[in-house]
Amino acid sequence: MPRYVSDDEPLEDKTAALTLKNKRTERLKRKNITRQQKRDAIVNLTKLPTELILESLKHLRPRDVLGFSCVNRRFHSLVTANAKVIGDALIKRRYSILAQCFPTPKLLSAVEAPIQALLIDPGRQSQRSIHNRSYQHIQSPDARQLCTCLTCILTWNNLGLILDFAHWQPHLDTGIPIPLVPRGQTAPWNLELVARNARMTRKAVENPLYHAAILALHLDSTVRAIRRHSKNRGNKRVHVDMTESDAKAETDGFLEKNGPPSLEFPYQRDEYYMLEAYLPNRWWRKVEGRWIYTIAGQHERDLELVQRFTKR
Structure with a gap:
């Protein structure tokens, strides 16, 4: 006789998953446990303490550190x-x-307020000498953000030069002519290039990591330039002494050795073809057998000159 269920009685689901227990499932379970134990034993960067990660980053190259920050x-x-x-x-x-x-x-904000007013004075800005000229390969510094004493203008130009020189290394290595912008004209590609270089230079003013990245680019450019000129048998100039082990070390220690001075600023890209090791702000003291670096304290002396001329 058929059984009928009243609509008033709720249905109760008593189905349950069957317990799988056989040799195959037990073997897979043991393998998964072993695999997970091996994964847990692997040292993962995300598990390391911050202090150990920081200490490790100090041994990398700047571009590797910047790439690490994007993880x-x-x-x-x-x-x-x-x-x-x-x-x-x-x-x-x-x-x-x-x-x-x-x-x-230096940042303008790092200068004392009375001297800031002297630096941004329109009369002084219009009277600055040749260093106020605009270069095709370097963007002029922003006088509202950066100190515009002579030393700071020169250091800004040098950092911009590093970035531009590094950009054209593939052309110099392969012999492809560097495109030139006719005098008095502009080109969109050049404006974009110098603006990009200026942005990175501006970051380096406040961020030593970007400063290190720029110096790393110049070390690479210098190594490539030394190799190019050493292979040129027609170039009888004195070259920088660099071995292959020096180049592979990726440090600037070999630049401490005696070599040709490089004080002339490349005012245009045509000079890149003969540029080997541009290392300004130093001269060789023969008696002591070492390089003397001249930039230290020059910023402060320039600010004193600005005040002195204003009083006149």
Whole structure:
């Protein structure tokens, strides 16, 4: 006799998954446990403490540190918060000589308020000499953000030159002519290039990590230029002494050796073809057998001159 279920009684689902227990499932379970144990034993960067990660970053190249900061938000925040510590350590370890040749300009906000007014005075800005001229390969500094004493203008120009010189290294290596902009004219590609270089130079003023990245580019450009000129048998000039081990070390230690001075600023890209090792702000003291770096303290002396001329 058929059974009928009243509509008033709710249905109760008593189905359940069957328990799988056989040799195959037990074997797979043991394999998964072993595999997970091996994964847990692997050292993962995300599991390392911040102090150990920071210490590791100090041994990398600047571009590797910047690439590391793009991995995730934690690494980006870590690098951003410790950019000065990492940048200073990289410069000290790899680019201590280049840093003395290419310091960063000072921010206008770092100058005393009375001197700031003198620096941005329209009369002074219009009376600045040849260093106020605009170059095709370097963007002029913003007088509202940066100090425009003579030393800071020169250091700004030198950092911009590093970036432009590095951009044209493939052309110099392969012999492809560098495109020139006719005098008195502009080109969209050139405006974009110098603007990009100016943005990175501006970042380097406040961020030592970007300063280290710029110095790393110049070290690479210098190594490539030395190799090019050493292969040119027709070039009888004295070359910088560099071995292959020096180049592979990716540090500027070999630039401490005696070599030809490089004081002339490349005012146009045509001079890149003969540029080998541009290392300004130093001269060789023969008696002591070492380089003397001249940029230290020059910014302060320039500010004193600005005040002195104003009083006149």
